[in-house]
Amino acid sequence: MKIGMIGLGRMGKNMADRLRTGGHQVVGYDIAPDSGRDVDSLQALVQALQAPRVIWVMVPAGKPIESTLDQLGDLMERGDLVVDGGNTRFTQDQEHAQALAAKGIGLVDVGTSNGIWGKEKGYALMVGGSDQDVARIQPILDTLKPEGDYGLVHAGGTGAGHYAKMVHNGIEYGMMQALAEGYAVLEASDLIKEPGEVVESWRKGSVIQSWLLDLLAQALKEDPHLSGIAGKADETGETKWMIADALELGVPTPAITSALYARQSSKIEDPMTMKVVSALRSAFGGHPIVRE
Template sequence: MAQIATLGLYGLGTMGSALALNILDNGFGLHVANRTETVTSAFRAEAGALAARLTTHASLADMARAMAAPRAIILMVPAGAPVDDAIEELSAILEPGDAIIDAGNTDFHDTRRRTALVEGRGLTFIGMGVSGGEEGARNGPSIMVGGTRAAFEGIKPVIDSIAAKFDGSPCADHLGPDGAGHFVKTVHNGIEYADMQMLAEAYGLMRYGQGMAPAEIGARFEAWDKGVLKSYLVEITGKVLQAVDGETGKPAVDVILDRAGQKGTGRWTVIEALKMGQSASAIEAAVGARSWSSEKTSRVAGEPILSLPREAVDLPASDYESALLAGRIIAYAQGFRILATASADYDWGLDFARIAEIWRAGCIIRSALLDDISAAFRGDLPEGQLIFAPSFAGMLRDAVPALRRVVAAAVGAGHPVPALSAGLAWVETMGQGRGTTDLIQAQRDFFGMHGFERIGGEAGSHGPWWD
């Protein structure tokens, strides 16, 4: 069994301080430092009685020098140059057997590059995806580890202790080499984008298409969280929509500017999917919708200019519930398709059932479906497609008609539902044995002589337009 490393953590921002308290709370000693000493001092005061296991330092270098080998130093600093700077500083101090752990939201390409760099210097490197926000970091996140397995073994007892638990099992594991952990976290966030967008679209239809008050819609989400849609995002959506702003007495959602931010992981998911020849349509739509939302001034100007009618819709609660179930299955399925392609391309050997299990608690996309997803990957999965697993195929057969009705009603009445409609288009296509790309192949051959594959014949054939 590997020796447990001496732990250090650098970067005491919101996530860093929450993770540090979690480590201390689970009985482990911890060295900490921050770019500014005042933050370190404030953290010691915040730690209270836990400070008995805490050692603070004036700088990253001071902390590294003071720690006993083998050392494992967790970086909780912004992605990009700050990580590279910390690696350079630590590389001059650490020794073989020591590990650097990047626990931020990092582009997996950077993690792969840093792994080669750090390991070329005789050290080990871990890229660790941490999901669950501040609350998760403090009380138990879902943790996706990539990098050298030997380095992981030196911190595994700590990771298992601080991670969220599902039926007593830690929602954390080593998933593969170099950038595997950060890539799984990236795709997790892409699925998160799609799920959030679909929930927002259903809210928009109920609010602006059916005239329901936010609290009434929130109560509906609260009820759905007790059934097939049970999940963290549905739970908090119900709470958000029933909350009241203390200043104005209005529904809290009504005082929030409708301009969504994004930190890059959703875009990274889409970019990597397209690079690998995959199309995660629901995730792409969600990323696009956030980009459109940023054009608030243009949208306000465009409303009277375009004067597009927006009419009422009449849909039962059960249709929304089924449509959201179908949409969530589609988002998960598209995310796992991306993971499968990356696993093959980068020779990671990802265990998709285990990933689903890691996501069952602590992370933002935890939901009741993840047990079924894990079981599907451990069973017979036709064509490797999650939507073809018997359990999910059955759910979709029951739910897709409601998704069609919701999308049709929204489109007919002028309400945008980009993620729900994109997800519907994908699942309809995947259930259609012969589509329309025969015409596209003919067009390509006509204008560019690209050739096509004849049914039952060879590739490189040409059409009669070239006779």
């Protein structure tokens, strides 16, 4: 199958490579000249594909995806299909689908997971869209997913793929935070000789054995006590969106919400919240204030 790929960054390039290895023809485009792109413009990309076209887009949510879809809407033809494999908010998928449908262009949203490991092991794919549109890209999905009867789900209609990925990322936050807090306790205890050895022992036969635990064990082998890593972690929009939707649905998500707050707090050098708390403790209880 011949397909266009927009966005040849860490994820997009690896996906294009996996597709080529699987026997597909990929025409790649990226705004960066040194990306290994095959064409140097969106117009050239569309022209290089025969109608009805399929173009997979791997660009960040927000302005990049908005701009790309607007341009594709003007360049592509009735019967063509766009696949948004980024992390677009599910409500925006529905808006994008309506705008493209007015021009006879279909949209499939695909939540994609497995980061840098996907090229070799395959990607977990969560797909949203009509049965007809999803069937059109089935050969592509079959090549990108891991081997075996798992790693691919048609989650529902437009937006369902990104919704499933949004929830997936929220769960990921909670799992990583639990591992992080547990390891921090091991590090702080005088009873534990080598925290890394404890983590290593959990990898087999333990209820918490997992790929994330394996990655933590490997990180500790490479950098015992993680002394070379700053205690800061970025957070992306998907978990905020999940928590917001969970509030609308009336579903409590305390673990995931706590994990999000922990990441946000990690980026604040001198949090205003703690200044306020310190001032109030001094005012009502006479507790000492640490001055800068």
